[in-house]
Amino acid sequence: MASVSAADVKKVVVACEAGMGSSVMVAKALAKQLKELGIEVTHSPVNRLAASGADLVLCHRSLSGRAKQAVPDLVVIPFDMFLGDLAIASVVEALLSGGNIADS
């Protein structure tokens, strides 16, 4: 388990298998929501996560094991739906309101 304080999150990375489609779309939607906080949102293939400079990682549940392996010290939040997922909405909420964000 890892945790991070919302105030320390400057870069969120959305990871997917290829970093070509799904993660791009999630990242773009998220970037808009987090723009006012000055948080950068990018996308990455899961196997290049270590070099991504992320403070917080979001990825599809089926890849969260691989993501955690790639960046064991970072908070990795899994989601199930690419659009409109509640886990993503609650991360946005936590970043907006401050406090700690942890994975399990």
Added chain:
Amino acid sequence: MVSSKEEAITRCAKYLEDMGATTSQYLGGMLERESIISSYLGKKVAIPHGTDPARAFVKFGQLIFMRLKEEILWDDEPVALVIAIAAKGEEQVDVLGNLAECILDDDTYKILMESPDAHEILAVINDRKGLEP
């Protein structure tokens, strides 16, 4: 008629290959990616594409927009719009960002799903009509 996810992906891969955007091996990458995670996006849209190593089979970036006459099941989810992606690098990022917004916005979503006018659809995808704040 396209009646299954495999058929839809095979058709898209064929279009990509015929256009010269990919080699025939890209299809294998698209199917492999589906076996790792479904490319079902939500709101009846799927975005099939290859794996990271399958970028090697892409000659230039290209999207295929394929709207189905009848919905098919995509890993138990109904799908009416298939947007296949081939990318070498990051050239698809802006247009996919626009598409994500177009799909989330109800007005542009309706155009994507229902408009009979290809030019109108393209204008929405390229311009994000009416979505800028």
